[in-house]
Amino acid sequence: MVKAGKLGLIMLGVAGVALACAIRYAWQPSIEPLLAPAPTGADTALVAHGEQVAEVGDCMYCHTANREKPFAGGMPLDTPFGVIYSTNITPDPDTGIGRWPLDAFTRALREGVSRDGHLLYPAFPYPHFTKMSDSDIAALYAYLMSVAPVSAPAHPNDLRFPLNFRPLVAGWNLLYLKTGELQPPDRSESPAWLRGRYLVEGAAHCASCHTPMNALGAEKNGEAFAGNLIDSWNAPPLNALTRAPKPWTHTQLVDYLRTGLASEHGAAAGPMLPVTQHLGNAPESDVEAIATYLMSLQPPPAPAQPASSREKASRTDDASAQSIRGGTLFASSCAGCHASEAPMREIGGSPALGLSSVLTSDSPRDAIHLVLQGNPWNGSATAHYMPPFADVLDDDQVDDLLAYLRTQYAQRPVWKDVSRTTAAIRKEIPQP
Template identity: 55%
Template sequence: MNRKRIALAVGALAVVGLAVAGAVMYEPAIAPVTPPSPDSFDVQLKQEGARVVALGDCVVCHTAKNGKPFAGGLPLATPFGTIYATNITPDPQTGIGNWSEAAFARALRRGIARDGHQLYPAFPYVHFTHMSRHDVSAAYAYLMSREPVKATAPANALVFPLNFRPLVAFWNVLFLRPGPLQPDPAHDAQWNRGKLLVDGLGHCASCHSPLNAIGGEKSGQAFEGGIVDGWEAPPLNALHGASKPWTREQLVTYLRTGRASEHGAAAGPMLPVTRDLATVPESDVEAIATYIMSLQNGDAPHTTPAAATSMMSAARETTPAEQRGAVLFSASCAQCHGDGSPMQTIGERPSLAFSTAINADTPRNAIQMILNGINWHGEDAMNYMPAFSGVYDDRQVADLLAYVRAKWSAKPAWPDTVPLVAKLRKEDSAR
């Protein structure tokens, strides 16, 4: 009798568990609509939508290399496999043309597609959920007014069981906290606007925070740095710890132009973000900078002047790798980065002594800069750097790193970088 009761109890619990799981995972479809005409939206609302979409960096993630804007197909490498960005043009077959505004809002706020399937959290709906209703409407009006592009993204390549989308529902239970952000009365309007943009629409923590084993942002470690597409997204709460501590004004300039005096130029995944931010009102970027600067840990430290760093480097014996690197630097780099080079004396570019990449704890970004450079972007030639991945082998890149680290940084030498150069080169070629 007892065994029968236990069996019945276990069965009942299993039924209840399955019912709860089904309730958590199930999402109904929202009926498709006829694609709305671009003329049906208010002109002012579409203009505001352009601002919202730029602040959300939508085109950055939803545009493949050499692809049409917002047509998807960009691969995002994750520890669990590759996810391809979807088409968010108003094409009714392959994009979001038959999505109602309600379906669009649900995707942004809860990560659920129009047909009810779970979206992977590489799409930062955990931050977009804080967007205002007006911003959602504006973004919808803008995107629905773009040129429809018929383009189907490649199938995602994720490991089992993460390729089973309904499981994302349980991830959402752990990490999704829907609802608007409430203003903090202890701070002024600019700070609160910055917090809304950084924590919400701008989703800065998605890249600049470490992730846990299941891809969620680690609790209590927001803005402490992360890895994106092989690049290190540096901590946003340690800008006072840079070789030359950042100021709010420098951060505004950097976010709007992709470069800042005494710090250098944006590269990798951050470069297109700055190009988007160049299109929004300066007041938005000022608010972002105000909030980020309020996150800093401790006071700005005493820093070693660039000249003193160079003197310290000259006072010690150089290694063979540094000697080889010096020759390579003279051949390929000194024209722009050497002491007294035109880029510094005329272009007013900072010394490498202030470079975030050269002074970082790891050589990851310095490697990526040498391998990939900064692509030419129209007339913006001042932010250009040629790629050397096809010029130098792994050992030569490592020698260059040894030389620039020794000459322009007061920090200890990086360990042998050849293995990491080879690894990043392989990963970059696979993207």
């Protein structure tokens, strides 16, 4: 009993120290505002450099809710703790960052602190931006100060109590924010690898989506790039690309990142589609460097699955009524573009369905999303690379169709609970 009492006192003391530290870091001093926006537009080279940084960082996607008002914020970001709305990062003096000096902008990226001293939520990936160089931050600042100012007040966040109490972020920062530049690697690496590592770990913040999160919303230690769930889509592991049915190559990865299409793997969709659209505007050498670094994270290719076991699974499921129904749906709704002899498959550059990462995934979520929502053509709001079928197929029909595709093309066992998952995803689709 005495030992238990001492342990309780120790734990209480530790909690008190942690609370004191959190309070100490919860309120940061404000930085004096500019009387007028910084005149950065004249330095065209610096602004152009900053635009490239913004493309690599995909800044516009998260900070744009209305395409006619780029960087004006208002984009809802779903988190396990509620909805956070992105803020206005145009140079509007009253609702944007027009009165922010460079040192305030730098502090926000490196420490997650706003100009007025309040803490930013780590949905803004400052744990990665902290690794950015002074020159890249200054260039990004110059670019954002050159875009058209938009008056757009911040949308109130919708977070659950007590997570809506910003000072708690100080404790999160004490646990998970590691400021400072990347440490040199243990071994000699090529300039392309070093550049790719800098971009992936910094401005591109790839791990923010592709790493599992712990209960506090931080990236799990020891599981970098092991995959995650983002906006109901799978963010696949980036450290298992060579385990695909046809292992990824550097060339295929560069094609995918720059164009959104890899001829041997599939097309970008969901949250990844805008990433590829912006990387398509980034310097090609930077995208090649990103691919160089990511390919260095891969294990050896997995041994090929014996054909006999694949064929056995296929034959077993092909005999089922579900597969027959799915085959009928494929013939009527999909074969025009996806059958091996379909002209549209050649025109669109679509990969063979048996190689599609969506169909060979362990989870059906991305396949369901694509069937229901389709895939826009190069970000178009009206043209589609693949049309949506949410109004054509019901949940059970989606289940039948995917069972057919899994067994006939991916040669894998059917996914479980597809109808139920489809119903849940259907409810998440924004209504026009």
